[in-house]
Amino acid sequence: MSNTITDALNWRYATKKFDPSKAVSDADLKLIVESVRLAPTSFGLQPFRLVQVTDPAQREKLVAVSWGQTQVKDASTLLVFATLNNVDSAYVDKFIDLTVKTRGVSAEKLEGYGNMMKGFLQGMSAEKIKMWASKQAYIASGFLMETAALLNVDTCPMEGFDEKKYNEILGLDELGLSAALVMPVGYRATDDHHATAAKVRIAAEEMLVKI
Ligand SMILES: Cc1cc2nc3c(=O)[nH]c(=O)nc-3n(C[C@H](O)[C@H](O)[C@H](O)COP(=O)(O)O)c2cc1C
Structure with a gap:
């Protein structure tokens, strides 16, 4: 198991060039999405959604607003982590309802x-809530990337995009969402030389600060 994990983490890299002819299976995609759904979030509120962009024309348009990065059109699947615009008291009430139904309490x-969570949210500006929500999305993105790597599926986390333009092109405003992190998912092209480049990482002793 430990070898499997280390191998997968070393195999994974931020894929620069995807093979547009290779598609991720429905079964693998389901597992990848499930890893996001099962990821931990603050209070369990899951203040983001995973948007799958299925229209090739829209994906083509996104290249220009993604610093020209072609992964958004070439990867088998394009996912976008998007934060909820309204994480308000009504949203907390919905979460409480779900807990009541799920746990029978x-x-x-x-x-x-519920009141504690509402107070927590009311104490923050809209900007701060958005930042808090995107932190939750980022944690889930780690789950997604590791799950994908264990399945030998490639990913590329992308912050290099224009949030406003994404929201416009994908109509995210109307869905009450705002793009936070872009995640193409698919298979590396055989000529993506980044795949074989050595990982640049600080030493383990430097990473773990024992006090
Ligand atoms: C939040 C975040 C944003 C990133 N944005 C981009 C991006 O826009 N385009 C890209 O090619 N790589 C992007 N990366 C990938 C990093 O550059 C990459 O993970 C890092 O250089 C380490 O290399 P490796 O993941 O290939 O091992 C991003 C990574 C993270 C975590």
């Missing part, structure tokens, strides 16, 4: 917890 028992 009474709503009264969860009232205090």
